[in-house]
Amino acid sequence: MEITDKDIEKLGDLARIKLSEEEKKGLKTDIESILGYVSEIQEVSSDLKRDTTSDKSEHINIMREDGEPHESGLYTEKILENAPQREGDYIKVKKIL
Numbered sequence: 001m002e003i004t005d006k007d008i009e010k011l012g013d014l015a016r017i018k019l020s021e022e023e024k025k026g027l028k029t030d031i032e033s034i035l036g037y038v039s040e041i042q043e044v045s046s047d048l049k050r051d052t053t054s055d056k057s058e059h060i061n062i063m064r065e066d067g068e069p070h071e072s073g074l075y076t077e078k079i080l081e082n083a084p085q086r087e088g089d090y091i092k093v094k095k096i097l
Contacts, residue, residue, distance in 0.1 A: 003031050 008028050012019040019027065041091040076089060 003028050003035070 005024060008024045080086050080089065080091065084092040
Protein backbone atom coordinates (compact mmCIF):
# COMPACT_ATOMS: atom_id res chain seq x y z
CA MET A 1 0.00 0.00 0.00
CA GLU A 2 1.40 3.32 -1.06
CA ILE A 3 1.23 6.11 1.50
CA THR A 4 0.83 9.58 0.04
CA ASP A 5 1.83 12.94 1.49
CA LYS A 6 -1.87 13.70 1.80
CA ASP A 7 -2.28 10.61 4.05
CA ILE A 8 0.54 11.80 6.29
CA GLU A 9 -0.97 15.28 6.53
CA LYS A 10 -4.33 13.78 7.43
CA LEU A 11 -2.72 11.68 10.18
CA GLY A 12 -1.03 14.79 11.51
CA ASP A 13 -4.35 16.64 11.53
CA LEU A 14 -6.08 13.75 13.30
CA ALA A 15 -3.31 13.65 15.90
CA ARG A 16 -3.43 17.45 16.13
CA ILE A 17 0.29 17.83 15.62
CA LYS A 18 2.18 20.04 13.21
CA LEU A 19 4.66 18.15 11.07
CA SER A 20 7.60 19.60 9.24
CA GLU A 21 8.45 18.36 5.73
CA GLU A 22 11.36 16.37 7.14
CA GLU A 23 9.10 14.70 9.71
CA LYS A 24 6.52 13.89 7.03
CA LYS A 25 9.17 12.12 4.93
CA GLY A 26 10.36 10.15 7.95
CA LEU A 27 6.82 9.17 8.93
CA LYS A 28 6.02 8.13 5.39
CA THR A 29 9.02 5.80 5.34
CA ASP A 30 8.21 4.40 8.79
CA ILE A 31 4.54 3.80 8.03
CA GLU A 32 5.31 2.11 4.71
CA SER A 33 7.77 -0.25 6.41
CA ILE A 34 5.24 -1.04 9.15
CA LEU A 35 2.50 -1.77 6.61
CA GLY A 36 4.93 -3.93 4.62
CA TYR A 37 5.74 -5.93 7.72
CA VAL A 38 2.05 -6.37 8.55
CA SER A 39 1.32 -7.60 5.03
CA GLU A 40 4.12 -10.17 5.39
CA ILE A 41 2.59 -11.40 8.64
CA GLN A 42 -0.83 -11.66 6.98
CA GLU A 43 0.65 -13.72 4.15
CA VAL A 44 2.33 -16.11 6.60
CA SER A 45 -0.76 -16.44 8.77
CA SER A 46 -2.95 -17.16 5.75
CA ASP A 47 -0.47 -19.84 4.62
CA LEU A 48 -0.70 -21.49 8.04
CA LYS A 49 -4.49 -21.74 8.03
CA ARG A 50 -5.70 -25.30 7.67
CA ASP A 51 -8.85 -26.83 6.41
CA THR A 52 -10.61 -27.25 9.75
CA THR A 53 -13.43 -29.34 8.31
CA SER A 54 -11.14 -32.35 7.96
CA ASP A 55 -9.80 -32.03 11.52
CA LYS A 56 -13.13 -32.42 13.30
CA SER A 57 -12.75 -36.14 13.82
CA GLU A 58 -9.36 -35.67 15.50
CA HIS A 59 -10.65 -33.56 18.39
CA ILE A 60 -12.94 -35.18 20.92
CA ASN A 61 -14.13 -33.40 24.02
CA ILE A 62 -14.05 -35.89 26.89
CA MET A 63 -16.11 -34.87 29.90
CA ARG A 64 -16.97 -36.73 33.06
CA GLU A 65 -20.48 -37.09 34.34
CA ASP A 66 -21.56 -34.51 36.87
CA GLY A 67 -22.00 -35.94 40.30
CA GLU A 68 -20.59 -36.02 43.80
CA PRO A 69 -16.94 -37.08 43.73
CA HIS A 70 -17.23 -38.21 47.35
CA GLU A 71 -19.85 -38.15 50.04
CA SER A 72 -20.49 -34.82 51.74
CA GLY A 73 -18.55 -34.20 54.94
CA LEU A 74 -16.11 -37.04 54.39
CA TYR A 75 -13.02 -34.81 54.78
CA THR A 76 -14.54 -32.02 56.87
CA GLU A 77 -13.01 -33.11 60.18
CA LYS A 78 -9.52 -33.56 58.71
CA ILE A 79 -9.64 -30.09 57.17
CA LEU A 80 -10.96 -28.44 60.33
CA GLU A 81 -8.20 -30.06 62.44
CA ASN A 82 -5.68 -27.97 60.48
CA ALA A 83 -7.53 -24.68 60.97
CA PRO A 84 -6.10 -22.28 63.60
CA GLN A 85 -9.58 -21.63 65.05
CA ARG A 86 -12.90 -23.25 64.44
CA GLU A 87 -16.48 -22.80 65.47
CA GLY A 88 -18.50 -25.98 65.04
CA ASP A 89 -18.03 -27.21 61.48
CA TYR A 90 -16.67 -23.87 60.26
CA ILE A 91 -13.27 -22.19 60.19
CA LYS A 92 -13.32 -19.07 62.33
CA VAL A 93 -11.69 -16.03 60.74
CA LYS A 94 -11.13 -12.43 61.77
CA LYS A 95 -14.00 -10.12 60.86
CA ILE A 96 -13.01 -7.76 58.07
CA LEU A 97 -15.17 -4.74 57.33
